Amino acid sequence: MSKIAGNEIRPGTLIEHNGGLWLAVKTQAVKPGKGGAYNQVELKNVITGTKLNERFRSDEAVDEVYLEKKDYQFLFATGNMLTFMDIENYEQIELQREFVGERAQFLQDGMKVLVQTYEGKPIGIQLPVQVTLTVTEADPVLRGGTAAPSYKSAMLENGLKIQVPPFIEAGTRIVVSTEDGSYVRRAE
DSSP: OEEEEGGGOOTTOEEEETTEEEEEEEEEEEOOSSSOOEEEEEEEETTTOOEEEEEEETTOEEEEOOOEEEEEEEEEEETTEEEEEETTTOOEEEEEHHHHGGGGGGOOTTOEEEEEEETTEEEEEEOOSEEEEEEEEEOOOOOSSOSSOOOEEEEETTSOEEEEOTTOOTTOEEEEETTTOOEEEEOO
16 A cells, blocks of 8 residues: 555545545545635445545545456356456356346356455456347337437347347347447447
8 A cells, every 4th residue: 555645536546544445436626715725535435335525635645555456267157156267376256246236247158357356355346348249139120210320129148138220130249338238339
């Protein structure tokens, strides 16, 4: 950990504060007409998810925390648990499906993910930005009526229902964003 001044906290900075691990979500530099300037920071506890608003003056020092990031490979899911393997030493870890959240539906066998740990405890996971999936069902194209681009519903192999352009048929492989589950393009 290194010390940084309170006015150096930016969104995305991870700090240790009041005995907890906090991520800066929003920051705003405030210079009131009377008194010293301060940094108004919205913090989110990375373990519990609670939020907190704090003021940090430039003369206050806070501990900035650096996370260890390691590549893991997704192996399989059993019930509510997801199993990942460390690519370097082949050790396996199990994470709860809630830890990954809604993005767990994008996990595929052998997929590389980045697991962020603090003092050996996983606190975050990053999936690839996009995944390739096969369309299992697609609504028929409705002809005429509009010159504006229209989309239709399609079911993907992972059970996700998304909107796709009219030229996408069942059996087509498409690229989907893991951030919001939206259609990106047809896979090559």
